[in-house]
Amino acid sequence: MKKKNLISVVGPTGIGKTRLAIDLAKHFSTEIVSCDSRQFFREMKIGTASPSSGELAEAPHHFIGSLSVEDYYSIGQYEEDALKKLNGLFENYETVILVGGSMMYEKAVIEGLNDLPEADEDNQKKLQAIFENQGIAKLQELLKELDPEYFAVVDFHNHRRLLRAIDVIWQTGKKYSEQIAVSQDSRDFKTIRIGIEAPREELYGRINRRVDLMMENGLLEEARSLEPFKHLTALNTVGYSELFKYFEGEWDLDFAVSEIKKNSRRYAKRQLTWYRKADDIHYLPLGYSQEDFNSLIEYINEQIDLNH
Missing domain, CATH: 1.10.20 (Histone, subunit A)
Known part of the structure; x- marks a missing residue:
């Protein structure tokens, strides 16, 4: 029997994973599973750069806005839920898309969480x-x-x-x-990992512009509506914790926004370090052309053929 294929789109925050995942889902006429742990929460749309209603309409998405910030949700629960969802989707599709920059959540899906010790x-x-x-x-x-x-x-x-x-x-x-x-041995699908890469300065510029756009789109009001829940784990995250300090009078607004940018860049740096250790990610350039996308599809099809 043919093995199923999971195309996992990875990369740092702000690099354009959502767009690429949708382009791939449309090409393969399939659905998207999110492994972005911040986008699970429906009250945090702006600050987590959740896909817009237009983007959600382009391809079916799962685990976007599926929880409330008041819900307790662990990575172990996500692993179980995501695998269950994938099993269901694989009944209808040969290939499914996974997307998100939450490194451990992707690892939970493609490998399982158990870290075995190195050889003694x-x-x-x-x-x-x-x-x-x-x-x-x-x-x-x-x-x-x-x-x-x-x-x-x-x-x-x-x-x-x-x-x-x-x-x-x-x-x-x-x-x-x-x-x-729950290790790789028990995964009965093949994972094909795809990334987007950009010069660091360009990525940092994109992150800064994205924070400005979030502010224009109403991040301040969204954070204010969530202030009563600031003690919850879901809100202990970049984009919200800085604005809570502004509400408390600890920081002025310009400084809070500059801290969101700085902390987002720091997070991107950690993500880049994590992905750099992997040798199985096929990269596309930022702002990829139709030609780049076509050669990516060729690469994916080759990987799928190897699977048969």
Whole structure:
């Protein structure tokens, strides 16, 4: 059976992910799942740069404005909800779009949240010696004893898999099967990650202009309406916490706006650092042309073909 495809559009705040996700959704006649944790909250439309009603009308979106700031919602709940939603969408579509700059929320969908420890050198040496002196059967026996559930599903002729699992169990004292319950192994779709890149100065200029536009569009009024909820986690975020300080008389408005810009640029810098570590993101230039978009579609189709 053909594997399904998830095209994940990533990148820093303000770079144009929403537009690219919509262009891709229209090309593939599919739907969009958001992994932008701030856009989940319906009362925070302006400050989170949620897609406009026009944009939402161009392609079906999920998890945009689906919660109230008063709702408690964890990343674990999101992982469960997003996978459930994807399973439903994959019944109708070969390909679905994921978009958002919340790094851990994307990771929750495409990999699962469990961070397994790095290999322990001493454990690896011990296990390698067992393998060399007593053969693979001894490793199989060890794993079967420590974690019968994983032993039942692992390729037990692959000694590297056995070494890895036993090492993790020794380090954590927990069964490997429990720790990988939501790992990449359990994802039955292929992820194709797409990014947009821009010179840093250009990105920072876009972020500054976007904050000015948010202010013109009514961010001040939106933040004022949310002031009674400022103690909630959802509101402890760039664009709101700075304006709350203005309302309290701690800062003047110009300074609060300049802090929103500064903190948005800082957040973008953290996002860039995170994405730079990944070697599986195919990048488009900012302000991509139709030609750039066409070659992106070619790249995606090649990846999809590899999947069949």
